Amino acid sequence: NAGVTQTPKFRILKIGQSMTLQCAQDMNHNYMYWYRQDPGMGLKLIYYSVGAGITDKGEVPNGYNVSRSTTEDFPLRLELAAPSQTSVYFCASSYSESNEKLFFGSGTQLSVL
Amino acid sequence: AQTVTQSQPEMSVQEAETVTLSCTYDTSESDYYLFWYKQPPSRQMILVIRQEAYKQQNATENRFSVNFQKAAKSFSLKISDSQLGDAAMYFCAYRRGSGGSNYKLTFGKGTLLTVNP
Numbered sequence: 001n002a003g004v005t006q007t008p009k010f011r012i013l014k015i016g017q018s019m020t021l022q023c024a025q026d027m028n029h030n031y032m033y034w035y036r037q038d039p040g041m042g043l044k045l046i047y048y049s050v051g052a053g054i055t056d057k058g059e060v061p062n063g064y065n066v067s068r069s070t071t072e073d074f075p076l077r078l079e080l081a082a083p084s085q086t087s088v089y090f091c092a093s094s095y096s097e098s099n100e101k102l103f104f105g106s107g108t109q110l111s112v113l
Numbered sequence: 114a115q116t117v118t119q120s121q122p123e124m125s126v127q128e129a130e131t132v133t134l135s136c137t138y139d140t141s142e143s144d145y146y147l148f149w150y151k152q153p154p155s156r157q158m159i160l161v162i163r164q165e166a167y168k169q170q171n172a173t174e175n176r177f178s179v180n181f182q183k184a185a186k187s188f189s190l191k192i193s194d195s196q197l198g199d200a201a202m203y204f205c206a207y208r209r210g211s212g213g214s215n216y217k218l219t220f221g222k223g224t225l226l227t228v229n230p
Binding site for chain 2: 045059102
Protein backbone atom coordinates (compact mmCIF):
# COMPACT_ATOMS: atom_id res chain seq x y z
CA ASN A 1 0.00 0.00 0.00
CA ALA A 2 1.59 3.24 -1.16
CA GLY A 3 -0.92 5.52 0.61
CA VAL A 4 -0.04 9.19 0.12
CA THR A 5 3.16 9.84 -1.80
CA GLN A 6 4.88 13.22 -1.80
CA THR A 7 7.80 14.31 -3.92
CA PRO A 8 10.38 15.68 -3.51
CA LYS A 9 11.38 15.04 0.12
CA PHE A 10 13.77 17.99 0.22
CA ARG A 11 14.22 21.07 -1.93
CA ILE A 12 16.12 24.32 -1.78
CA LEU A 13 14.83 27.24 -3.81
CA LYS A 14 16.16 30.68 -4.48
CA ILE A 15 13.91 33.67 -3.86
CA GLY A 16 11.65 34.21 -6.84
CA GLN A 17 11.88 30.68 -8.19
CA SER A 18 8.82 28.53 -8.73
CA MET A 19 8.19 24.86 -8.12
CA THR A 20 5.48 22.26 -7.82
CA LEU A 21 5.16 19.86 -4.91
CA GLN A 22 3.63 16.62 -6.06
CA CYS A 23 1.11 14.59 -4.11
CA ALA A 24 -0.58 11.37 -5.15
CA GLN A 25 -2.81 8.93 -3.30
CA ASP A 26 -3.93 5.48 -4.38
CA MET A 27 -6.81 5.01 -1.94
CA ASN A 28 -9.51 6.59 -4.10
CA HIS A 29 -10.00 9.33 -1.52
CA ASN A 30 -12.13 12.28 -2.55
CA TYR A 31 -10.72 14.68 0.02
CA MET A 32 -7.18 15.95 -0.21
CA TYR A 33 -5.36 18.66 1.72
CA TRP A 34 -2.14 20.61 1.82
CA TYR A 35 -0.72 21.71 5.17
CA ARG A 36 2.42 23.55 6.14
CA GLN A 37 4.25 23.08 9.41
CA ASP A 38 6.52 25.83 10.64
CA PRO A 39 9.11 25.13 13.38
CA GLY A 40 7.50 24.80 16.81
CA MET A 41 4.03 25.16 15.35
CA GLY A 42 1.14 22.92 14.47
CA LEU A 43 -0.08 22.40 10.94
CA LYS A 44 -1.92 25.07 9.04
CA LEU A 45 -4.21 24.33 6.11
CA ILE A 46 -3.16 25.88 2.80
CA TYR A 47 -5.68 24.44 0.33
CA TYR A 48 -8.06 21.54 0.18
CA SER A 49 -10.09 19.66 -2.40
CA VAL A 50 -13.32 17.70 -2.05
CA GLY A 51 -13.02 16.00 -5.40
CA ALA A 52 -11.61 16.24 -8.90
CA GLY A 53 -12.11 19.73 -10.29
CA ILE A 54 -12.98 21.29 -6.91
CA THR A 55 -10.52 23.18 -4.73
CA ASP A 56 -10.81 25.81 -2.02
CA LYS A 57 -8.61 27.98 0.16
CA GLY A 58 -7.61 27.10 3.68
CA GLU A 59 -6.09 29.33 6.36
CA VAL A 60 -2.89 30.37 4.59
CA PRO A 61 -3.36 30.21 0.78
CA ASN A 62 -1.38 33.29 -0.25
CA GLY A 63 1.55 32.50 -2.50
CA TYR A 64 0.23 29.06 -3.47
CA ASN A 65 -1.99 27.50 -6.11
CA VAL A 66 -3.45 24.05 -6.50
CA SER A 67 -5.24 21.99 -9.10
CA ARG A 68 -7.14 18.71 -8.94
CA SER A 69 -7.56 17.28 -12.42
CA THR A 70 -7.78 13.69 -11.17
CA THR A 71 -8.87 11.99 -7.96
CA GLU A 72 -5.34 10.72 -7.38
CA ASP A 73 -3.24 13.87 -7.77
CA PHE A 74 -3.21 17.17 -5.92
CA PRO A 75 -0.13 19.23 -6.78
CA LEU A 76 0.78 22.41 -4.90
CA ARG A 77 2.37 25.21 -6.90
CA LEU A 78 4.62 27.87 -5.40
CA GLU A 79 5.03 30.94 -7.56
CA LEU A 80 7.78 33.46 -6.78
CA ALA A 81 9.10 31.66 -3.71
CA ALA A 82 9.76 33.78 -0.62
CA PRO A 83 11.74 33.03 2.58
CA SER A 84 8.43 33.01 4.49
CA GLN A 85 7.53 29.86 2.58
CA THR A 86 10.36 27.91 4.19
CA SER A 87 8.49 25.13 5.91
CA VAL A 88 7.64 21.45 5.89
CA TYR A 89 4.70 20.72 3.61
CA PHE A 90 2.34 17.83 4.17
CA CYS A 91 -0.20 16.44 1.80
CA ALA A 92 -3.05 14.42 3.28
CA SER A 93 -6.17 12.64 2.13
CA SER A 94 -9.32 11.21 3.62
CA TYR A 95 -12.20 9.13 2.35
CA SER A 96 -15.01 11.22 3.68
CA GLU A 97 -15.95 14.59 5.03
CA SER A 98 -15.64 13.27 8.58
CA ASN A 99 -11.90 13.24 8.12
CA GLU A 100 -11.03 11.55 11.35
CA LYS A 101 -8.68 9.20 9.60
CA LEU A 102 -6.45 11.58 7.75
CA PHE A 103 -3.66 9.86 5.84
CA PHE A 104 -0.54 11.97 5.61
CA GLY A 105 2.39 11.88 3.25
CA SER A 106 5.90 11.96 4.70
CA GLY A 107 6.37 15.65 4.00
CA THR A 108 8.54 17.92 1.88
CA GLN A 109 11.19 20.05 3.58
CA LEU A 110 11.42 23.28 1.59
CA SER A 111 13.97 26.01 2.15
CA VAL A 112 13.83 29.31 0.31
CA LEU A 113 17.14 31.20 0.45
CA ALA B 114 -12.34 30.95 16.19
CA GLN B 115 -11.32 27.67 17.66
CA THR B 116 -7.97 27.40 19.40
CA VAL B 117 -6.04 24.42 20.67
CA THR B 118 -3.46 24.84 23.42
CA GLN B 119 -0.79 22.37 24.42
CA SER B 120 0.94 23.86 27.46
CA GLN B 121 3.79 21.34 27.64
CA PRO B 122 6.39 21.93 24.91
CA GLU B 123 8.37 18.90 26.14
CA MET B 124 7.76 15.89 28.35
CA SER B 125 9.84 12.88 29.29
CA VAL B 126 8.96 9.48 30.70
CA GLN B 127 10.82 6.37 31.72
CA GLU B 128 10.25 3.29 29.65
CA ALA B 129 7.32 1.20 30.98
CA GLU B 130 5.90 4.11 32.97
CA THR B 131 2.83 6.26 32.30
CA VAL B 132 2.75 9.80 30.98
CA THR B 133 -0.08 12.26 30.40
CA LEU B 134 -0.01 14.97 27.75
CA SER B 135 -2.30 17.95 28.22
CA CYS B 136 -4.52 19.72 25.73
CA THR B 137 -7.17 22.38 26.15
CA TYR B 138 -9.33 23.90 23.49
CA ASP B 139 -11.72 26.75 23.07
CA THR B 140 -14.90 26.50 21.04
CA SER B 141 -18.49 27.64 21.09
CA GLU B 142 -19.61 24.59 19.11
CA SER B 143 -21.38 21.65 20.71
CA ASP B 144 -20.63 19.18 17.93
CA TYR B 145 -16.95 18.52 17.30
CA TYR B 146 -14.19 15.95 17.21
CA LEU B 147 -10.86 15.85 18.98
CA PHE B 148 -7.76 13.97 17.91
CA TRP B 149 -4.25 13.13 18.97
CA TYR B 150 -1.69 12.71 16.23
CA LYS B 151 1.84 11.36 16.61
CA GLN B 152 4.70 12.64 14.48
CA PRO B 153 7.89 10.55 14.84
CA PRO B 154 11.25 11.68 13.42
CA SER B 155 10.19 10.22 10.07
CA ARG B 156 7.74 13.20 9.92
CA GLN B 157 4.80 10.95 9.10
CA MET B 158 1.66 12.11 10.91
CA ILE B 159 -0.14 9.16 12.48
CA LEU B 160 -3.60 9.25 14.01
CA VAL B 161 -3.39 7.92 17.57
CA ILE B 162 -6.90 8.37 18.90
CA ARG B 163 -10.12 10.29 18.29
CA GLN B 164 -13.00 11.41 20.47
CA GLU B 165 -16.46 12.55 19.47
CA ALA B 166 -17.75 15.36 21.66
CA TYR B 167 -21.19 13.76 21.99
CA LYS B 168 -19.72 10.61 23.53
CA GLN B 169 -19.22 10.68 27.28
CA GLN B 170 -17.08 7.57 27.28
CA ASN B 171 -13.37 8.23 26.98
CA ALA B 172 -11.75 6.75 23.87
CA THR B 173 -9.16 4.01 24.28
CA GLU B 174 -6.75 2.45 21.80
CA ASN B 175 -4.54 -0.19 23.37
CA ARG B 176 -2.01 1.67 25.56
CA PHE B 177 -3.43 5.08 24.62
CA SER B 178 -6.43 6.59 26.33
CA VAL B 179 -7.90 10.04 26.73
CA ASN B 180 -9.47 11.96 29.57
CA PHE B 181 -12.14 14.06 27.90
CA GLN B 182 -13.61 16.74 30.14
CA LYS B 183 -16.13 18.56 27.97
CA ALA B 184 -17.16 21.20 30.48
CA ALA B 185 -13.55 22.06 31.19
CA LYS B 186 -12.65 21.81 27.47
CA SER B 187 -9.79 19.52 28.28
CA PHE B 188 -8.56 16.53 26.29
CA SER B 189 -5.49 14.85 27.74
CA LEU B 190 -3.71 11.80 26.34
CA LYS B 191 -2.45 9.07 28.63
CA ILE B 192 0.20 6.68 27.40
CA SER B 193 0.59 3.60 29.57
CA ASP B 194 3.58 1.24 29.61
CA SER B 195 5.60 3.72 27.55
CA GLN B 196 7.84 2.26 24.87
CA LEU B 197 10.87 3.68 23.12
CA GLY B 198 8.83 3.80 19.92
CA ASP B 199 6.42 6.23 21.54
CA ALA B 200 9.05 8.97 21.38
CA ALA B 201 7.66 11.60 19.01
CA MET B 202 5.96 14.95 18.72
CA TYR B 203 2.31 14.70 19.72
CA PHE B 204 -0.30 17.06 18.35
CA CYS B 205 -3.76 17.66 19.70
CA ALA B 206 -6.29 18.68 17.04
CA TYR B 207 -9.89 19.88 16.81
CA ARG B 208 -12.50 19.76 14.06
CA ARG B 209 -16.06 21.02 13.95
CA GLY B 210 -18.69 18.35 13.57
CA SER B 211 -21.11 20.04 11.20
CA GLY B 212 -21.64 23.09 9.13
CA GLY B 213 -19.19 24.83 6.85
CA SER B 214 -15.43 24.52 6.87
CA ASN B 215 -15.60 20.93 8.08
CA TYR B 216 -12.31 20.21 6.47
CA LYS B 217 -10.21 22.35 8.69
CA LEU B 218 -8.31 20.67 11.49
CA THR B 219 -6.97 23.12 14.07
CA PHE B 220 -3.74 21.88 15.60
CA GLY B 221 -1.94 22.72 18.80
CA LYS B 222 1.77 23.49 18.74
CA GLY B 223 2.73 20.02 19.86
CA THR B 224 4.44 18.30 22.79
CA LEU B 225 7.77 16.59 22.24
CA LEU B 226 7.81 13.31 24.18
CA THR B 227 11.11 11.68 25.09
CA VAL B 228 11.16 8.11 26.36
CA ASN B 229 14.18 7.24 28.50
CA PRO B 230 15.41 3.64 28.63
